[in-house]
Amino acid sequence: MDFEAVAKYSALHLKPAGLSLQYGTAGFRTKAGHLDHIMYRMGLLAVLRSRQTKSTIGVMVTASHNPEEDNGVKLVDPLGEMLTSAWEEYATRLANAEEQEIQSILTEICQKEAVKLHQYASVFIGRDTRPSSEKLSQSVIDGVSALGGQYHDYGLVTTPQLHYMVCCQNTQEHYGKATVEGYYQKLSKAFGELTKQTSSSGDDQMCLKIDCANGIGALKLKEMERYLPKKLLIHLYNDGTKEKLNHLCGADFVKVHQKPPLGLEIKPNERCCSFDGDADRIVYYYNDTAGHFHLVDGDKIATLISTFIKELLIKIGQTLKMAVVQTAYANGSSTRYLEETMKVPVHCTKTGVKHLHHKAQEFDIGVYFEANGHGTVLFSKAAEEKIRHMAKEEKENQKREAAKMLENTIDLINQTVGDAISDMLVIEAILALKGLTVQQWDAIYTDLPNRQLKVKVADRRVIDTTDAERRAVTPPGLQEKIDELVKKYRVSRAFVRPSGTEDVVRVYSEADTQENADSLAHEVSLAVYHLAGGIGEPPQPVC
Ligand SMILES: CC(=O)N[C@H]1[C@@H](OP(=O)(O)O)O[C@H](CO)[C@@H](O)[C@@H]1O
Ligand SMILES: [Mg+2]
Structure with a gap:
């Protein structure tokens, strides 16, 4: 390993003193200004993972539905899956290492994972539309180059497009061509074939309004439109030309707030959907004739x-x-x-x-x-x-x-x-x-009224969970309190867990009515605040 090159580049991507981050639910995510060293180091790690698996590895620079000021990075494993958990740990260690420890951690990973140092390494890189993403992806490239890896920078792509291309590359293009064009062609052809039978009925225009969260989805749908059959009429909103990424729009906003995004006017019974910031999520919705909003999640x-x-x-x-x-x-x-x-x-x-x-x-x-x-x-x-x-x-x-x-x-x-x-094409x-x-x-079934809330605590790690996160094991007394509160309502359920992407504890509740779901969520939030070290003002009732 060329440690001289690693150290030389590393000096250009210094870790801010005292900063410690974890490879969470979806990689690293925080304020963009704190991520330069992480990007560089993930470039290094991607090269080692590529050498170990003898495959191309993906690195995606995105923070999905987070505010525009944030950013993040995740690694994509050979068949397009998320990075395996043993390597998530290496990622965390490498991200938090002091400058002088980098060399020994890289050596240790190579020994443990039998990484052959002279093996060819290949990394595919993609990024979302955040203003910070281009520079951060350059830092990934520095990391890849420092360890002598080859890279292909796909520039602006959706997260799933990068996953797709990594999988194509590692299956010798059995899964498809490893280009954005190949992706459009494969999906459009399948969509055309699948919907062939519907074309005889005459009034078969499929009309869909899409809120693109002011993100990458808009760019990529514009590119894809000319490949799609004419009978699919898509209208793009929040295409990033005017407003801020994810601001009062996008799939996460619509799901959590259970209301339509800004920037998209819904006529009664029109079919609408929202993407999130990196276009890996979608929710549908419509307004009924009485003007009531219905989420189809x-x-x-x-x-x-x-x-x-x-x-x-x-x-x-x-x-x-x-x-x-x-x-x-x-x-x-x-x-x-x-x-x-x-x-x-x-x-x-x-x-x-x-x-x-x-x-x-x-x-x-x-x-x-x-x-x-x-x-x-x-x-x-x-x-x-x-x-x-x-x-x-x-x-x-x-x-x-x-x-x-x-x-x-x-x-x-x-x-x-x-x-x-x-997913949108499958659903359509x-x-x-x-x-x-x-x-x-x-109308297939009626959702139970539900509510999601966030509580700020000093250290969200004090909450440990079990049973697929449905029960809290710590802090003492919290689960007992939740059980007691749940009993007060009909057809109710509630749980809390520390978020893996934000510095908050998430609270979820369901009950027979929206008022009861809101009230249960509020009471559980107070329990979290009091028993798990809440900070700031106590949670206020949902209004
Ligand atoms: C309740 C919720 O929606 N949580 C999201 C959110 O994770 P948290 O660990 O809850 O912050 O972001 C993840 C990554 O996008 C996504 O997989 C997950 O479903
Ligand atoms: Mg996403």
């Missing part, structure tokens, strides 16, 4: 997609094992509907896509979505082969057509990670094929 997306797939599986007569994976934030009504009406097994994991993704890999077909709209569908190799074989060879017309639909769904979905563009195709309006989709 990740749980409803999982329900729509799994219903569609299950119906096709019945048609092809294959007993492939399908399951839905959710987190504790999934609305209780969605879980009940999936288990009791749909008869689909449901599993609950900790928050964070990597947990859902791993669980979903256990099934022939694993549908996973966080309630906030981040999710995808995974098909096992065996399931995929079976479906592709049937789509080609099956003699019975009806079965073969159903298999073809599944095959096109496989090609349309981005299996590496949740992808707003790909399913709605068109099933002839469903957004209201009919929404």
Whole structure:
């Protein structure tokens, strides 16, 4: 290893004294001004991971739905998955090392992981539209170069596009061409094929208003439009030309506040959706004729997609094992509907896509979505082969057509990670094929009223959880208090957990009415404030 080069470049990317950060739910995230050294060091780490896996590794510079002033970085593993957990620990150690410790930590990682120092290394780099992202991605490049790695800078891309391209590269382009154009072509072709059957009905225009959160999604949808069939009419709002990234708009804002984004006027019953800042999440919504807002979130997306797939599986007569994976934030009504009406097994994991993704890999077909709209569908190799074989060879017309639909769904979905563009196309195709309006989709089940709140505490690590984060083990007395509060309300549920992306404790509640969900969330927030070291003003009631 050329430690001289590492030290030379490192001096240009000094760590601010006393700063300590952790590789959290979605990599490192904080104020952009604190991240230069992290970027450089993640460039170094990506080279080691590439050498160890003998594969291309991705580095994405983004802070997703966070405010524009923040930034972040995450590493992408060879098949487009999130970085494996042992390496998350290395990432944290390297990020927090003092200047003089960098060399010994790099050496230790190489020894532990049997990294061959002369192995070829390749890193794909992408970034979102934040003003700070370009400079920060240059720091990643410095890290890659310092250790003699090769890199391809894709510039402005959505997070899922980078994941896709890493997967393409490491499967010798079996998954698709490792270019943004290849991505557009693959998805557009699958979408066109899948929606072919809908084109005979005449009034089959699919109209969708998209809030792009003033982020990368707008740029990429504009590029993609010319590849898409004309029958899909998309109208882009919050395209980043006027307003600030994620400010009062985007999927996270709409989900958390349960209201429409600024900058998008909704006429009654119009189908609308919001992307988040790096276009890996999507939620749908509409206003009814009385002007009431209705959110159609990740749980409803999982329900729509799994219903569609299950119906096709019945048609092809294959007993492939399908399951839905959710987190504790999934609305209780969605879980009940999936288990009791749909008869689909449901599993609950900790928050964070990597947990859902791993669980979903256990099934022939694993549908996973966080309630906030981040999710995808995974098909096992065996399931995929079976479906592709049937789509080609099956003699019975009806079965073969159903298999073809599944095959096109496989090609349309981005299996590496949740992808707003790909998910949107899957949803639009399913709605068109099933002839469903957004209201009919929404009416599949009724969400339980719920509320999400944040509480500021001195150190959120004092809260430790178990049972897929549904119960707090520490601090003492907190879970008992939550249990007591939950008992006061009907069909209620509540839990708290430290956020992995923000310096807050998150509170979630559900109850029979919105007033009760709000009141339960407020009472639980007060319990957190008092028992887990709250700082600042005590939480105020939701108004
Ligand atoms: C309640 C919630 O929506 N939490 C989000 C949020 O994680 P936290 O650990 O809750 O901050 O950001 C993650 C990354 O985008 C996402 O995976 C997760 O679902
Ligand atoms: Mg995101």
